[in-house]
Amino acid sequence: EPEVTQTPSHQVTQMGQEVILRCVPISNHLYFYWYRQILGQKVEFLVSFYNNEISEKSEIFDDQFSVERPDGSNFTLKIRSTKLEDSAMYFCASRGGSYVNEQFFGPGTRLTVL
Amino acid sequence: RKEVEQDPGPFNVPEGATVAFNCTYSNSASQSFFWYRQDCRKEPKLLMSVYSSGNEDGRFTAQLNRASQYISLLIRDSKLSDSATYLCVVMTPSSSYKLIFGSGTRLLVRP
Numbered sequence: 001e002p003e004v005t006q007t008p009s010h011q012v013t014q015m016g017q018e019v020i021l022r023c024v025p026i027s028n029h030l031y032f033y034w035y036r037q038i039l040g041q042k043v044e045f046l047v048s049f050y051n052n053e054i055s056e057k058s059e060i061f062d063d064q065f066s067v068e069r070p071d072g073s074n075f076t077l078k079i080r081s082t083k084l085e086d087s088a089m090y091f092c093a094s095r096g097g098s099y100v101n102e103q104f105f106g107p108g109t110r111l112t113v114l
Numbered sequence: 115r116k117e118v119e120q121d122p123g124p125f126n127v128p129e130g131a132t133v134a135f136n137c138t139y140s141n142s143a144s145q146s147f148f149w150y151r152q153d154c155r156k157e158p159k160l161l162m163s164v165y166s167s168g169n170e171d172g173r174f175t176a177q178l179n180r181a182s183q184y185i186s187l188l189i190r191d192s193k194l195s196d197s198a199t200y201l202c203v204v205m206t207p208s209s210s211y212k213l214i215f216g217s218g219t220r221l222l223v224r225p
Contacts, residue, residue, distance in 0.1 A: 031210070031211065033210075033212065033213075035213075035215075041217070042201075042215045042216065042217040042218065043158060043201070043213075043215040044215070045212045045213065045214070048210035048211070048212055050210070055209055055210040056208055056209060056210035056212060089155070091157055091158070093213075095211065101145075101146040101148075101163065101205060101211065102148070102160055102163065103160075103211075103213060104160065105157040105158050105159070106157060107156065107157050108156070108157050110155075
């Protein structure tokens with residue numbers, strides 16, 4: 001069964017450092033998302049990406065964040081200068097198309113900022 | 115008012131019990147509704163979509179009441195493996211089809 005994959009599973013970084021979280025969405029999917037979940041809190045939408053551009057972003061997704069689809073398979077989230085409050089699980093998700101509502105999530109990357 | 119609201123639980127039930135979770139949402143224009151399951155420190159996994167007519171998948175039954183903006187999930191004959199957090203999720207009317215998550219209801223099924 002096709003699945004979304006994410007690397008690394010755990011990333012530890014120092015405050016102020018740049019991190020790149022990587023995702024490989026399901027191969028024939030067209031819509032891609034990043035969500036995050038701070039420990040003990042609910043899952044929150046960060047950004048959506050379609051047709052090689054951002055279609056929507058939340059207030060959390062400020063200038064420190066960027067997304068890219070550098071090739072036909074990878075989808076990345078970059079945090080330029082990490083803050084302590086960026087520590088969270090980051091989930092990538094993908095969706096098939098306009099008439100397919102279900103989103104499927106990757107296993108997540110646990111980001112710890114020290 | 116929270117966009118998606120759930121009772122946090124925990125619901126502590128014996129094996130074989132029937133348990134019901136409720137959820138309300140604030141945006142009347144919301145289009146699609148889901149129940150996801152999340153195990154500790156894992157990703158949300160789609161349990162089932164929720165349709166206006168109600169739908170069933172094995173031991174799981176989901177209901178939607180658009181007039182009351184209310185969603186429910188019923189689990190019959192609970193198994194130990196059902197222990198998890200159940201997330202009520204709503205797709206908002208936006209160009210991105212983003213998902214809005216409730217905080218989740220925790221279920222513990224005991225032997």
